[in-house]
Amino acid sequence: MKIAIFGGTGDLGRGLAICFAAAGHEIVVGSRSQEKADQAAAGLREALPDGTFIPMENVDAAAAGDIAVVSIPWEGIDATIPALADALAGKVLISVVNALKFGKSGALAVQGDELPGGGPSCAHRIQELAPEARVVVAYNNLPAAGLQARHHLNADVLVCGKSKAAREEVIELTKSLPGARALDAGPLHNAIIIEGSTALIINLNKRYGGEASMAITGLENAPAIEH
Numbered sequence: 742m743k744i745a746i747f748g749g750t751g752d753l754g755r756g757l758a759i760c761f762a763a764a765g766h767e768i769v770v771g772s773r774s775q776e777k778a779d780q781a782a783a784g785l786r787e788a789l790p791d792g793t794f795i796p797m798e799n800v801d802a803a804a805a806g807d808i809a810v811v812s813i814p815w816e817g818i819d820a821t822i823p824a825l826a827d828a829l830a831g832k833v834l835i836s837v838v839n840a841l842k843f844g845k846s847g848a849l850a851v852q853g854d855e856l857p858g859g860g861p862s863c864a865h866r867i868q869e870l871a872p873e874a875r876v877v878v879a880y881n882n883l884p885a886a887g888l889q890a891r892h893h894l895n896a897d898v899l900v901c902g903k904s905k906a907a908r909e910e911v912i913e914l915t916k917s918l919p920g921a922r923a924l925d926a927g928p929l930h931n932a933i934i935i936e937g938s939t940a941l942i943i944n945l946n947k948r949y950g951g952e953a954s955m956a957i958t959g960l961e962n963a964p965a966i967e968h
């Protein structure tokens with residue numbers, strides 16, 4: 742599958758790119774600038790010589806990908822998504838975007854009116870701006886460094902989206918990430934819970950050290966995390 746990553750030059754985008762490419766997917770490394778995309782793709786090829794990394798500006802990447810990932814800071818949503826919307830019609834569009842701010846007391850989840858479009862979540866705003874895309878929220882809680890190093894993540898990926906078929910596509914795709922198990926957590930309405938929970942994870946990392954992520958226990962009929 743050809744996976745376009747908007748903001749594929751950034752920390753999380755490069756982490757997802759390496760893992761997906763290692764599993765045999767072709768990666769379109771998207772950026773606002775062709776030069777930055779070229780540089781990031783060159784770095785990714787160095788890290789994974791067998792991987793396929795195609796650098797493009799975000800607009801061209803949206804057309805090239807079979808599926809796409811938005812991996813940009815939340816402040817960039819309104820300026821970025823409208824130009825991509827037509828090319829994304831009908832495609833699964835994964836949002837990893839978390840709206841966070843950082844104060845003296847730690848990371849805080851941005852809520853309500855402060856969110857792009859007035860909320861209720863970044864993923865909801867992305868769906869509003871790309872109405873024909875099939876938006877799914879996923880990977881919000883995974884650590885960029887662990888992905889880049891292709892560590893065994895031992896993590897659950899909570900997946901929310903309006904379309905059950907789109908959620909299932911993302912659950913299948915997540916098998917490409919080492920040690921990650923994707924779970925269907927229902928409609929896009931609850932995306933804010935997943936996005937905001939990343940503030941907790943950042944604060945836990947700061948307090949106790951390490952690379953925390955989410956793990957759900959007690960699901961008798963869910964597949965186990967592969968070790």
Ligand SMILES: NC(=O)c1ccc[n+]([C@@H]2O[C@H](COP(=O)([O-])OP(=O)(O)OC[C@H]3O[C@@H](n4cnc5c(N)ncnc54)[C@H](OP(=O)(O)O)[C@@H]3O)[C@@H](O)[C@H]2O)c1
Pocket residue numbers: 747748749750751752753754771772773774777778811812813814815816817818820821837838839840880881882883884885886
């Ligand atoms: N880092 C993590 O561990 C992690 C984990 C889970 C989720 N996330 C979420 O994933 C998203 C990306 O995180 P990141 O750490 O990779 O961020 P990042 O490195 O700060 O930014 C990613 C890329 O976004 C583009 N970008 C920056 N500002 C932008 C703007 N105003 N408008 C449009 N594009 C812009 C840049 O690419 P170009 O300049 O090349 O366009 C940049 O390389 C965030 O929403 C974050 O909350 C991060």
